[in-house]
Amino acid sequence: MSKEIRITDNFMCATVMKNEYICRSFIERMLGINIEKIEYLEREKDLRADPFSKGIRLDVYVKDSDRTFTLEMQCDDRKDLPLRTRYYQGLQDISFLDKGNLYRNLPESYILFICLFDLFGKGLPIYTFENTCIEEPSVSLNDKCRKVFYNVKAWEKENNLERRALLEYFYGRKANDDLTRAIEDQVHLTQNLREWRKEHMTVEQEIKLQASYAYDDGFSQGIDQGAHDARVETAKILLANNVDLSIILKSTGFTAEELENIKKND
Incomplete structure (x- = not known):
């Protein structure tokens, strides 16, 4: 009997997120935003500045009318994740500006890491980062970049019930609402192909x-x-x-x- 492959497998997660309904609903829940229509969805998108630079492969890359979303599944506790988000952002911006666009046209960007561990060790279910002024935290840089790390181990501390259901499911518990059941069905369908x-x-x-x-x-x-x-x-x-x-x-x-x-x- 073949071993069961869960949603936390990188390749499985990337495949399941090719389903536009699941991908859009997942991002909407995790960020608390609305996405009218996904204009571009690519699994395992390759990015590099030039043929000789270090390239990256994004598990899931999504674009709507004026925003980009990168989704990564992370099982291993690698301490370089914060620096990876910096490099990811840079390559995405280079890719966009390569088309002759102006700086002011850079889209709002979200980089999401679903982690099976607590990267920052503070016990929070979500860690969200934006650039603000150290001297005056109320002043935002307004560079339209946001990095979000989800710690599925702390799913019980998440107050938003819909987001909590997703974190709980990725932690390894049973699917318990419409979206997590849809994800579970897609996982079963995929692993039987x-x-x-x-x-x-x-x-x-x-x-x-x-x-x-x-x-x-x-x-x-x-x-x-x-x-x-x-x-x-x-x-x-x-x-x-x-x-x-x-x-x-x-x-x-x-x-x-x-x-x-x-x-x-x-």
């Missing part, structure tokens, strides 16, 4: 392979270089076995152009 499980298994195996390469090479070359070399070796293995290009891109984080260069230099 043979092609999805095959894709999930491939990604999972390659992540483990990358981690092992990074560990072995990290001592002599540094963790960053080791991780990069691991991704290159992973790409070579998958290319040699004629694995579908879309799966290689998702598994390694490389762009199509970078994969082409790896093939040429192999």
Whole structure:
């Protein structure tokens, strides 16, 4: 019997959020806002400033008429999350301004992390950050950026009942309202799709392979270089076995152009 894959699995969460109703309702609840219509929804969106810079892969990227929303599922307690939000924001802004837009046209931006741990250790269910003046906290920078970290472990402390239901569900409790039941149904439907499980298994195996390469090479070359070399070796293995290009891109984080260069230099 295949193991059960929960919503807290990154790949599962990204897949479920492709459902526009679920994604829109989830963001509305978590932020307490209304979204009339999602204009753009992309799972595992790749962003990088240039071919030689560090790229990122966003689990879920959503755009409406004048706002962008990035949603990430985070299972491991990594202390670099605050710095990652800084880099995420920068790359998103570069991507937008690359089209010739003016600074004043930058959209309102929300970066959301659903965490299975308490990143800041204060026991709060939600940590929301905006840029304000240190000398006069009532003065906002008005840069239209907001970073929100959800701590599902503290779901019982959340006063908003609808948001509490979502945090409770992500914590591992049973679905208990319309939205969490809709998410649960989508999870069950997705994990029973043979092609999805095959894709999930491939990604999972390659992540483990990358981690092992990074560990072995990290001592002599540094963790960053080791991780990069691991991704290159992973790409070579998958290319040699004629694995579908879309799966290689998702598994390694490389762009199509970078994969082409790896093939040429192999």
